[in-house]
Amino acid sequence: MDKMLELEAEYRDQTASGPEGERRRWVQVYGFSYNESLTACVAELEQLERFTKLIVGEQGFDDYWEESDSAAD
Numbered sequence: 001m002d003k004m005l006e007l008e009a010e011y012r013d014q015t016a017s018g019p020e021g022e023r024r025r026w027v028q029v030y031g032f033s034y035n036e037s038l039t040a041c042v043a044e045l046e047q048l049e050r051f052t053k054l055i056v057g058e059q060g061f062d063d064y065w066e067e068s069d070s071a072a073d
Contacts, residue, residue, distance in 0.1 A: 003032075004029065004032055004033070007028065007029075007032060008025065008028075008029065011024075011025050011028055
């Protein structure tokens with residue numbers, strides 16, 4: 001949140017006032033929020049992957065496909 005406030009203040013200093021400047025500011029705010037959301041999602045998926053591997057082990061789904069591929073040869 002602090003980073004977003006810093007970006008807003010910096011952008012406000014650099015842009016002219018008016019509807020176009022306001023629109024660009026919101027575009028940056030939404031862009032920043034979207035990127036932060038995706039970063040958080042990726043981190044959660046990586047953690048889920050680690051937990052899944054701890055529970056079921058490193059083998060499983062990938063081993064099934066490797067066996068199927070070698071049987072087809």
